[in-house]
Amino acid sequence: MAPAQFFSHLSAAHLLDAPLPARLRWDEVHVGVRPPDRAPRVAGVVGHRLAGLFGDPILVERLAVVSPADMWCQLGPSLNIDELVAVGDHLVRERGASGRWLHQRLPALCSLDDLAAALSGSRHVGAGALRAALPQIRAGSESPKETELRLAFVRAGLPEPVLNHELRDRWGRFIARLDLAYPAYRAAFEYDGRQHATDPGQFAKDVDRIHAVTRLGWSHDRFLAHHLQAGAAVAVDRARERLIAAGWRP
Incomplete structure (x- = not known):
């Protein structure tokens, strides 16, 4: 990946341990860039040229990943309302003593305000489902x-x-x-x-x-x-x- 590229959409959700339904395809990798860079065109890669992102990419185990709030918005066309709520719950809760954060207490990946700002800051496919899911997200839920x-x-x-x-x-x-x-x-x-x-x-x-x-x-x-x-x-x-x-x- 070039320095300006980062994982996005379902690939970012996977790297952020988001709870995703089994029906989704995993045979393609989603990679994004910001304008004026061009989206990659490589076999097996779905390239995205992403304008109006809410946040900067973050590092997950040294891999560049789109911000959690932007990733949630990108899932709008792929998930139903309840699935979007489950992913939102995952993003806004504190990390407990489980998984890769064993014996640690880490802050949430993003806040409800971040999700709202990312949703309002740009046009998104599936915006109706995202808007319906947002007020149902809670910070305390620890599993889908x-x-x-x-x-x-x-x-x-x-x-x-x-x-x-x-x-x-x-x-x-x-x-x-x-x-x-x-x-x-x-x-x-x-x-x-x-x-x-x-x-x-x-x-x-x-x-x-x-x-x-x-x-x-x-x-x-x-x-x-x-x-x-x-x-x-x-x-x-x-x-x-x-x-x-x-x-x-x-």
């Missing part, structure tokens, strides 16, 4: 399944949950971080991925954690992939029952 569950709850008329709520006992000791929490009703809901069932050590920790949460008077419900089918109808119904039992009135 958490995003999916939150969106299902809110669209079904349930209150908006607190994301990754830190539960502490009366002495201030940390007990757990809860994916989706309703502190006023002492109700917590979480999505469990496959690793929770296949890792015996993780499963044992989960059992102890749930016991600690319920000892504080909280109800706790866990959902798996099949609970999120058909618009997460099963998860929504169970959450509604829990909240009504705790005193919430629709």
Whole structure:
């Protein structure tokens, strides 16, 4: 790549670990330049001449990548609204102790204001989906399944949950971080991925954690992939029952 070139679109999303659907093609590399440079024309490369970018390219493991906010806008024609929300959630959250940032705490890749500015600063294909997704993005969601569950709850008329709520006992000791929490009703809901069932050590920790949460008077419900089918109808119904039992009135 020439010094003025940088990865963009789906290639940038991949390098930024964005949660992307499996249906997307990965047999082409997307490379961008700013005018007056010319977009590359090489076999296997989709070149883009990109004017009006919001931010400067960043380095990801020494690779030049379009700014996260611009990358999100470039996904407008490739993703639906919920998928854009999931990518937005990924970009605006702080990096926890997982993946390539293990044992570190790093700031978000961009802010909600950055996404809004990038969207308003230039014309984008798929702008309608981007505009619909933007107000639904939240900084606390830590996985695309958490995003999916939150969106299902809110669209079904349930209150908006607190994301990754830190539960502490009366002495201030940390007990757990809860994916989706309703502190006023002492109700917590979480999505469990496959690793929770296949890792015996993780499963044992989960059992102890749930016991600690319920000892504080909280109800706790866990959902798996099949609970999120058909618009997460099963998860929504169970959450509604829990909240009504705790005193919430629709």
